[in-house]
Amino acid sequence: MNRAPLARLAILGSAITLLTGCSSGGGDSxxxxxxxxxxxxxxxxxxxxQILDAAEKVLASVGADASKxxxxxxxxxxxxxxxxxxxxxxxxxxxxxQAGTYKTAGPSSSSIPNCxxxxxxxxxxxxxxxxxxxxxxxxxxxxxKKGEVFETSGCEVWEIAG
Numbered sequence: 001m002n003r004a005p006l007a008r009l010a011i012l013g014s015a016i017t018l019l020t021g022c023s024s025g026g027g028d029s030x031x032x033x034x035x036x037x038x039x040x041x042x043x044x045x046x047x048x049x050q051i052l053d054a055a056e057k058v059l060a061s062v063g064a065d066a067s068k069x070x071x072x073x074x075x076x077x078x079x080x081x082x083x084x085x086x087x088x089x090x091x092x093x094x095x096x097x098q099a100g101t102y103k104t105a106g107p108s109s110s111s112i113p114n115c116x117x118x119x120x121x122x123x124x125x126x127x128x129x130x131x132x133x134x135x136x137x138x139x140x141x142x143x144x145k146k147g148e149v150f151e152t153s154g155c156e157v158w159e160i161a162g
Contacts, residue, residue, distance in 0.1 A: 084160040088153045090123060094146035102158040106138040113137050115155035123149045 046054075082098040083091075091097040107115040118133035119142065131148065134140065141161060144150045152158060 086150070086152065086158050088155070090149060090151045092123070093144045093148045093150055097144070097150060098160060099144055099146045101141060101143045101161045103139065103141045103161045104136070104152075104158045105156040106136055106140065107154055108156050109154065112154060116151075116153050117142060117155060117158075118151045119144055120149040120151060 082094060082096060084098050086097050086102075093099050104115070104117075107113060114135040114137045116133070116135050117140070119131040120129045121131055122129050129149075132142075134142075136155070140155075142150075142158075150158075
């Protein structure tokens with residue numbers, strides 16, 4: 001008689017007993033069940049309630065009972081939207097960066113004494129598109145409005161002021 005299938009069945013039964021904390025013996029020595037950790041990564045289109053509902057479904061699918069202290073770990077992504085700090089580049093105000101007043105510490109290189117910024121009415125690159133521009137040698141502030149195109153190069157990061 002081949003005992004290999006019976007041995008595999010006994011090993012499988014032992015593994016199930018270890019994982020679930022169950023035993024076939026009598027007595028009152030119940031062992032706690034396994035610790036279950038569930039991480040749900042949300043997309044920007046899911047509401048908080050939808051995330052919690054999805055986590056509860058996952059917990060239920062592995063036999064975990066949220067009423068017994070199992071809490072889902074929920075990680076929400078950063079909200080997309082306009083930036084409040086920008087480096088070198090060209091940005092559409094209201095879409096790529098928030099409208100408002102920004103400040104910079106000045107040029108990012110000590111070998112070049114100034115940096116450049118421009119507020120443009122569009123991104124055509126034409127000279128007539130420039131609303132205002134400057135080449136500060138130190139700290140500087142500008143105010144940009146929604147719909148303008150802000151361009152900067154050679155400056156430290158521009159951060160929204162207040």
